[in-house]
Amino acid sequence: xxxxxxxxxxxxxxxxxxxxxxxxxxxxxxxxxxxxxxxxxxxxxxxxxxxxxxxxxxxxxxxxxxxxxxxxxxxxxxxxxxxxxxxxxxxxxxxxxxxxxxxxxxxxxxxxxxxxxxxxxxxxxxxxxxxxxxxxxxxxxxxxxxxxxxxxxxxxxxxxxxxxxxxxxxxxxxxxxxxxxxxxxxxxxxxxxxxxxxxxxxxxxxxxxxxxxxxxxxxxxxxxxxxxxxxxxxxxxxxxxxxxxxxxxxxxxxxxxxxx
Numbered sequence: 001x002x003x004x005x006x007x008x009x010x011x012x013x014x015x016x017x018x019x020x021x022x023x024x025x026x027x028x029x030x031x032x033x034x035x036x037x038x039x040x041x042x043x044x045x046x047x048x049x050x051x052x053x054x055x056x057x058x059x060x061x062x063x064x065x066x067x068x069x070x071x072x073x074x075x076x077x078x079x080x081x082x083x084x085x086x087x088x089x090x091x092x093x094x095x096x097x098x099x100x101x102x103x104x105x106x107x108x109x110x111x112x113x114x115x116x117x118x119x120x121x122x123x124x125x126x127x128x129x130x131x132x133x134x135x136x137x138x139x140x141x142x143x144x145x146x147x148x149x150x151x152x153x154x155x156x157x158x159x160x161x162x163x164x165x166x167x168x169x170x171x172x173x174x175x176x177x178x179x180x181x182x183x184x185x186x187x188x189x190x191x192x193x194x195x196x197x198x199x200x201x202x203x204x205x206x207x208x209x210x211x212x213x214x215x216x217x218x219x220x221x222x223x224x225x226x227x228x229x230x231x232x233x234x235x236x237x238x239x240x241x242x243x244x245x246x247x248x249x250x251x252x253x254x255x256x257x258x259x260x
Contacts, residue, residue: 002035016045032070112150202241226250 003011017026029049036051038058047067057077065085073093080100090110101121106129113133125145132152142162146169153173163183174194182202189209196216203223213233222241226249233255236242242258 002037003031003039005040008036008039008041012041012044012046015049019045019047221246231256 011029011031014027015029018028020026029046029051031054032050032052033054034051035055036059037055038060039056040060041064042060042062044061044064046069047065048069049066050070051074052070052072054071054074056079057075059076059079061079061081061084063083064081066089067085068088069086069090071089071091071094074091076091076094076096076099078098078100079096081104082100082102083104084101085105086109087105087107088109089106091114092110092112094111094114096114096116096119099116099119101119101124104121104124106121106124106126108128109126110130111134112130113135114131115135116139117135117137118139119136120140121144122140123143124141126149127145127147128149129146130150131154132150133154134151135155136159137155138158139156140160141164142160143164144161145165147165147167149166149169151169151171151174153175154171155175156179157175158178159176160180161184162180164181164185166184166186166189168188169186169190171189171191171194174191176194176196176199178198179196180200181204182200184201184204186209187205187207191214192210192212194211194214196211196214196219199216199219201219201221201224205225206229207225207227208229210230211234212230214235216234216236216239218238218240219236220240224241224246226246229250231250232253235257237257237259239258247258
C-alpha cells in the first residue's frame, strides 16, 4: 500500500529537522522498502536518507538533495532526477531504465552495477562515479562529465556520448559498439580490450588513450586525434577515416591489424 502524501510529508519534515540539527532533533528518514510509486519529491531534502529497496518508479525528484542517500536496489524506472544532487549516493543494483538525470550531480555515486538502459544523463556530472558492469545501452550521455569514472565492462552499446568528457576514464572491456562518441574527450582513457565496432569517433580527442587489444572494426575515425595513443594489438580493419597520418601519430606494432 503506497504511503499517503501526509505521511510522506511528515517523514520529510522530520528528516529535514534531523539534518538541520546535526542529528539532535527530528529523525532520519528510514523508508526502506516503502511504496512511493510516483511520489512528488521535488526540492526535497533527503541527504543520507534510507530509501533502499523502496518502490519509486516514476517518482519526481527534480532538484532534490539526495547527497549520500541509500538507494540500493530501489525501483526507479522512469524516475525524474533532473537537477538533483546525488553526490556520494548509493544506487547499486537499482533498476533505472528510462530515468531522467539531465544536469544531475552524480559525483562519486555508486552505480555498480545498475541498469540505466535508455536513461537520459545529458549534461550530468558523473566524475568519479562507479559504473563498472552497469548497463547503459541506448542511454543519452551527451555533454556528460565522466572524467576519471570507473566504467570497466560497462555496456554502452548504441549510447550517445556526443561531446562527453571521458578524460582518464577506465573503459577496460567496455562495450561501445555503435556508440556515438563524436567530439568526445578521451584523453588518457583506458580502453584496453574495449569493443568499439561501428562506433562513431569523428573528431574525438584520443590523445594518449590506450586501445591495446581493442576491437575497432568499422569504427569512424575521421579527423580523430590519435596523437600518442596506444594501438598495439588493436583491430582496425575497415575503420573509416583511418589514414597514414594516424599511423604516424599512434603507437602501433606487428599485432595492430589494419587490413585483412
